[in-house]
Amino acid sequence: MNYARFLTAVSAARKPSPIRMLTELQQRSPPSLISLAGGAPNPNTFPFQSASITVRNGQTVTFDEVTMKRALQYSASNGIPELLTWMKNLQKNLHNPPTASYSPESGQMEMCVTTGSQEGLCKVFEMLVNPGDNVLLDAPTYSGTLAALQPLGCNLINVPSDQHGMIPAALKEVLSRWHPSEVHKPGSTAPKILYTIPNGGNPTGASMTAERKKEVYELARQYDMLIIEDDPYYFLQFEKPWAPTFLSMDVDGRIIRTDSFSKILSSGLRIGFVTGPKPLVDRVVLHIQASTMHTSTFTQLMVSQLLHSWGQEGFLQHIDRVIEFYRKQRDAMISSADKWLKGLSEWHTPSAGMFLWMKLKGIADTQQLIMEKALEKEVLLVPGGVFMINSSEPCPYVRAAFSLSTPEQIDEVLLFSGKENKNTSSS
Numbered sequence: 345m346n347y348a349r350f351l352t353a354v355s356a357a358r359k360p361s362p363i364r365m366l367t368e369l370q371q372r373s374p375p376s377l378i379s380l381a382g383g384a385p386n387p388n389t390f391p392f393q394s395a396s397i398t399v400r401n402g403q404t405v406t407f408d409e410v411t412m413k414r415a416l417q418y419s420a421s422n423g424i425p426e427l428l429t430w431m432k433n434l435q436k437n438l439h440n441p442p443t444a445s446y447s448p449e450s451g452q453m454e455m456c457v458t459t460g461s462q463e464g465l466c467k468v469f470e471m472l473v474n475p476g477d478n479v480l481l482d483a484p485t486y487s488g489t490l491a492a493l494q495p496l497g498c499n500l501i502n503v504p505s506d507q508h509g510m511i512p513a514a515l516k517e518v519l520s521r522w523h524p525s526e527v528h529k530p531g532s533t534a535p536k537i538l539y540t541i542p543n544g545g546n547p548t549g550a551s552m553t554a555e556r557k558k559e560v561y562e563l564a565r566q567y568d569m570l571i572i573e574d575d576p577y578y579f580l581q582f583e584k585p586w587a588p589t590f591l592s593m594d595v596d597g598r599i600i601r602t603d604s605f606s607k608i609l610s611s612g613l614r615i616g617f618v619t620g621p622k623p624l625v626d627r628v629v630l631h632i633q634a635s636t637m638h639t640s641t642f643t644q645l646m647v648s649q650l651l652h653s654w655g656q657e658g659f660l661q662h663i664d665r666v667i668e669f670y671r672k673q674r675d676a677m678i679s680s681a682d683k684w685l686k687g688l689s690e691w692h693t694p695s696a697g698m699f700l701w702m703k704l705k706g707i708a709d710t711q712q713l714i715m716e717k718a719l720e721k722e723v724l725l726v727p728g729g730v731f732m733i734n735s736s737e738p739c740p741y742v743r744a745a746f747s748l749s750t751p752e753q754i755d756e757v758l759l760f761s762g763k764e765n766k767n768t769s770s771s
């Protein structure tokens with residue numbers, strides 16, 4: 345893979361921060377090292393002394409005075425070593441990426457910690473997307489992705505999808521405007537990246553089949569595209585075996601995967617990961633060096649201590665409990681939709697994630713219904729327009745999240761939606 349062709353001029357111009365390199369050198373050195381280098385503050389001046397966090401299973405995550413001083417100090421831009429190592433072992437165990445054994449220049453699997461996968465997405469887009477670039481994605485899509493991509497001045501091209509994710513034949517049709525042999529020609533406008541949410545899609549709840557992933561991957565090979573696999577709902581797949589990921593089939597080193605702990609450990613701790621070819625992940629880290637410097641050391645250490653005490657088995661047992669919770673929530677929402685919205689609305693039952701994507705019949709655009717009538721009744725849903733590439737286009741869909749409300753509250757909202765739908769479509 346020639347990774348240079350994918351980089352923006354800004355990303356290509358990034359250089360290692362000398363001061364960050366010194367900090368990381370110091371942190372890798374024995375305590376006997378006397379450093380007058382780093383401008384790190386003296387942790388003895390910090391007011392925080394120790395911490396003990398109670399875990400629901402009765403364990404505690406403890407920061408004694410020595411650990412607390414480390415937790416409150418600067419750390420490496422790519423993430424604290426013990427968390428990175430733990431996550432790399434998990435990725436290898438779950439996805440067995442072909443790139444794990446590649447040489448660095450050939451796209452060896454590399455990872456970095458990011459402040460939520462949102463930071464990872466934002467930095468990956470800013471690394472790859474120039475104004476005027478054609479970018480492929482399946483809309484409707486996560487509004488945070490649109491918020492990160494659209495200001496870059498790129499041209500978003502929608503690839504049709506359905507409840508099983510992106511449709512490979514549709515992707516082939518979109519790509520037929522270009523010839524594979526011409527994508528490397530100077531001035532070629534062929535798309536270089538494709539973005540998708542393969543499991544429990546936001547907002548549609550769609551999950552991509554393994555077969556479709558293989559076909560999409562082969563088309564990415566033909567046209568030498570990178571695939572951004574944004575997968576925060578991977579651990580919220582209700583049925584096993586979990587779908588094979590693009591990372592698991594990445595023989596070329598063309599997958600950039602973003603993972604998140606937000607839906608399984610904590611959304612407020614802001615812990616995400618970018619996994620991808622070393623030449624590209626290293627560029628994201630250079631951007632982190634010059635922006636946030638690193639994700640909070642405190643939260644990384646807190647999560648790392650928990651994960652090391654759980655081990656992968658304990659982590660996956662926790663995931664099973666989380667899946668059971670969201671499966672019950674999903675079932676409650678579907679049961680209420682069947683009761684109150686049959687004939688008035690259309691939907692597909694999601695097999696992962698936390699969203700139900702409903703088309704309200706007889707309503708051209710849900711914006712007014714949601715933002716005025718629903719709010720009057722103290723009901724909040726998301727009008728589907730916010731997930732579309734052109735948010736001003738009328739959209740008959742709403743996104744309903746089954747993550748926070750109780751089954752009783754979900755039933756109340758869908759009862760309201762049914763009544764409103766009847767009134768609106770009969771008026």
Ligand SMILES: Cc1ncc(COP(=O)(O)O)c(CNc2cc3ccccc3n(O)c2=O)c1O
Pocket residue numbers: 459460461462463486488541546574575576603604605606611615616
């Ligand atoms: C597909 C996809 N990719 C990346 C992210 C970012 O997750 P991170 O790891 O926490 O940074 C997300 C998070 N999605 C949402 C977040 C959110 C936060 C406050 C309020 C509302 C929110 N709604 O509605 C969301 O959908 C996502 O769905």
